[in-house]
Amino acid sequence: MRINVLQHTPNEGPGMIEDWANAHGHELFVYHPYQFGHLPTAAATDLLIILGGPMSPNDELPWIKRERVLIQELLDQDVPMLGACYGAQQISKTLGYPVTKAPAKEVGWAPVYRQSTVIPGIPEKLTVLHWHEEMFTVPAGAELLFSSDRVKNQGFVLNHRVVGLQFHFEPRANNVREMVVNDYPYIQGSVLKQTAAEIMATPVPAENRVVLDKILDYITAK
Template sequence: MRINILQHTPNEGPGSLLEWAQANGHQTFVYHPYHFGYLPTAEETDMLFILGGPMNPNTDLPWIKKERQLIQELLDKDAPMLGVCYGAQQIAKTLGCQISEAPAKEVGWAPVYRKSKIVPGLPEKLLVLHWHEDMFEIPKHADLLFSSNDVRNQGFIMNHRIVGLQFHLEPQADNVREMVVNDFPYIENSVLNQSAADILKTPVPEENKKTMFKILNYITGD
């Protein structure tokens, strides 16, 4: 299977998503549309990962609109798709949902709570990395998958093929360090009240990768 990955900033890479793809024998192709302007076609995409980034889907940029055209074509194709943070917002906006400022800016480690049992074996509670101040509406016909203490809409699942996560399950320890050292000013004014040092000293829970793998296995039928 060919998995195309849309990356939107140098310091938010695919992390454990690559490990899952390699373990399952899939090819991955990473695109940087914010920099080069190129996107894959729907015909050459068996699965799509849409990663996070500092931009907002409401911004009037041609490449952001082209991403949503690709997402729509893949929705029509019933291809499995995972959106993270900005990526989840892009999926939701493609489905006609509003993207707005969240009730609280969340940057740092905080728990999320499972709200649906559609994906078998997901833990009731996870300690995850948050890096956002906007949020999506839950799309029509989708189920709320996760919530946090401060922001209800943390994840959705639709048609057993599409998952959007407002938080980050994919970063491994080196990815977290890369995010913090390059984007530490963004931590300011977070409701979680954590410093860069606090975020860095928190170990990445092994359960996060396992949970990500369960979600990906579910939406691909593996």
């Protein structure tokens, strides 16, 4: 399987998604459209990963619009897709739904709560890394997958092939440190009231890797 990853900032990479790909013997290709402008073709994509970033799907940038063209092609072809944060918003926007300001800016570690059992084996509550102040609209036909205490739309699953997450399952501990040391000014104004040091000192829950693997297994199952 060829996994194409759209990375949108240097400090938010595929993290544990790369571990899953390696464990299954898949090839992983990372694109940086914000810097180089290149995107994979739909024909060369068996699984698309759309990562987070500081931009918004509402920004009028040509490469952001071209990403949505690719996403629509893959939706039409029933190709598996996982979006994280901005990535989930891009999927929703591609389907014609608005991306809006969230009720609260969440930056740091906080729980999310499972809202659907369509993906087996996901715990009722998980502690995850939040890094956002916008949110997607759950597309018609999709199931709400996760909610947090302050933001209802934290995850959705669509047609057994697409999962969008407003938060981050993918970072390892070193990835969290990379996010914080490079983007720490963004923490200001978060309702979670965590410092950069507190965010970095919080261990990545082992179950996050397990659930991420379950999601990837689910959307790629034959």
